[in-house]
Structures are given as C-alpha cells and as structure tokens.
Amino acid sequence: MTEPTFRLQDPRPTQKENPYTFHIPSKEELAEVTKGTTVKLIFSAVPASEKYDAERMWVIVEHRDGTNLVGRLDNTPEDIPGLNPGDPVEFQIHHVIDVDWEDPELNARFASDFNNWFARCFVDDAVLERRARVGFVYREDPEHDDEDKYPDTGWRIRADVEQLSQEEYDDTPCSYVAIGAVLNCDDSFVHLLSEPVGSRFLRTEGDTYELCRENQ
Template identity: 50%
Template sequence: MERGVGRFRDRLRGWFGRYAIEDPRPTAAKAPYTFYLPSENELLAVSPGDLVKLIFRSIPDSGEWDAERMWVIVTAAEGARLTGTLDNDPLDMPQLKAGDAVTFDRAHIIDIDWSEDRAAPPPTAPERREYWDRCFVDDQILDGRLKVEFLYREEPDPPREGDKYPDSGWRFRCDTRGLTDAEYDNPSFSYIALGKVLNGDDSWLHLIDAPVGSAFLRDRDTGAFHPTAMPDVGDD
C-alpha cells in the first residue's frame, strides 16, 4: 500500500511539481571551513560550454533527499543570469530530467568544470587551505552549544580501513561547566574533520600547526589559550 501511495505521489510531483535552485551563500557563511564556493573572478568567467554544479531542491520536498547537487552545461550567459541544460538525471525529482533547460544566477554555482574549448583560459583559483584531516571532538562543540576549552595534539591514530583523510592528532574538549551531570559522566564525542570544529569555534585556528605534544587551555576570564601540560594517557 505504501509503495503504491509513493508511486502516486511521485506521479503527482512529475505532473505538478516544481524545483528551486538554492542560493549556497548562507550555507557557506555558516560553514566557511567545509563548504567552499568559487571565487568572484571564477564566477564572472563562466561562459557557454562550461559545466557548473548547482543545488536543486524539490517542491514538494523529496521523500529521500533534502536537495540534489547536479551538473548543468552552460548554453547562454547574459550578465549575472545564465541558462543551461541539466547534465544529470535526478535521483528523486520526477519533475526534472537530464536535458531540461535551467536558468540560474552566477551566485548559485557551487563548483565549475571548465570547458577545454574555452576561448580564454579560466582564471587562476585562489590558494585555499582545506581542513579535512580528522580529529576527536566533544559533540557539544560541534552542535555549537559550547566552545573549545582544552585542546591537545597527540600522535595520530593509524589510518582506518576506508579512511580518505588521516587523523591529525588533535583532540578537543569543551568547557565542562556547560555540561549536564549526564553529559559529564558519559562524554559524547565524534571523529570528524577539523573544519567541522572550526565551523563551530575557530578561536583556536592560530594553533592548528602546533606540533604533536602541544596542549592549550583557554583562560576562562580572557578567552586566550595558553600552553599547558599534555593529559596523562587515558584521561580522555
């Protein structure tokens, strides 16, 4: 029964559904260390023949995905407004298919694959450091509730099977004054990209290249970090 209802819903979406192209700038502003956008010069250089990636959101919502990132072949450019044809088949967006015409703004572009047949070479992308190496961090820092209070860098863990990025050795603990008794007794932490920690609290960024064996504690009065002793094995 549920499968039949789902098929009928998909048919209705195909007949009457719409889609919106999402403006990625608010997301980039909230996650500047993990969500990177092309530079202004790159956006201005996009021209017919280039492939660009956009974020499509289904209206009504998809039952499977919040949004889908898909490639579009640019066919026309007039100022800030571009036109192209969809180069992907959506996973769950029956109102849209490969080859459909799409109109969008340059500011909607999240990635660019430059055409080899361009009349002029694309602009040089600005140098940008990325922060994908992994670390252990208290979950209260990731959700934005608490700030980093104590950080230290130990010998990185060996690579795990399937790891794309190595362990940085960094470990981050939150201000324990903000924890409930249950949270204090049962710490909750994640193994995640350094950029995710920076998105929540980048006050420690100037310390990121400190060597293994470094440890820092935040001064609760000034907010500044000061060198301190490494924790004993088993403290975290």
C-alpha cells in the same frame, strides 16, 4: 502556465553557517563563468521528493547576462519528475556551488585546499552541540591510518569546563569528525593547527591560548 518541477537552492546561507565544510566558489572564480562552462547547482523537486532533500547536478552554461544565466542540464535526475538531461535551466550566479574547469590554467588558479578541513579529530560533543566553547586543545600521535581519505590530524578538542557542570563534563561523549565541523562551531584555535604533535594549549579568560607544559 506550466508548473515548475524544481527549484534551485541558494547555497549562501548554508555556507555562512558552515564556512569550513561547505565550499562555494569565490567571486573571482564566478566572474570567469561564461558560455561553455560546466557548473554545479542544487536542485529540489517540486513537489518535494520522498527520496532526497536535494540533488546536486551539473549544468552547461549557454548564455550569461550579468548575474543571469541559462544552461542545459548535464545529469539525469534521480527523483525530479519532468526534468530531463538537456532541459533548459535558468539560474543566478549565486546558485553555483562548484565549477568544472576544463582550462588547466583556470583549474590551477582556482585550486583549493578546502578538503584539508575534512581531516579528522576527536572532539567533545558539547562543542559540536554548541553547549560549550573550546577550552583545551592538544595534539597527539594520530590513531588512524595516514592512507585514509581523511586522516586523523591528532588534534583532540575539549570543551570549556567552566561552561559545563562537572557531571556534564564527565559524561559528555566525544566524536571523531572533520576538524572543519568543529571550526564551524568555534574557530578560535584555527591558528594553532600547524603546531606539532605534543602541543597542548589552554584557553585563557582573554580568549587567547597559552602553551601548557607537561606538568601543568
């Protein structure tokens, strides 16, 4: 029996842990995948590659039977010896992480605003490291060029001081990251993101946010 040269990664655990920054197609979108559809899968070399943890590559579907699919690889692997363009690939529908729709109607129907979560913000590292929840959020004029691929939203996310020692709070650095990376850790303030510049909100004991006045 020929030894496998690759395995396919199940993207669902990663998406569950990172819902705002790791996108997978909806059930409705996956239901439209059929013969001739081009889909993207995550391949890992067997044995493991020394260069890459995984490679994301396109596969053209040739057959579908329920959740079982067979296609042909439509990319050239960087470091998966024995796997070549045109080789058959058997997979399950849950392995699909993206679909390249040639049909304009389907492309429009499944268009997503997912990339909005990659716009940037400043956040205390204690939140990203899950050492503290979000305690205070405010929005100021963006510091970075609006023409950046992922512009600054102006949101500034501070950790809950009650969950840190004063020394930790004073010394914790901050990072400039995708706002989705913060929401992966704590999305309690997601409903506030359309609020205008100048908005300031403090988290209450009841886990709601109250509007702060300038003199507070």
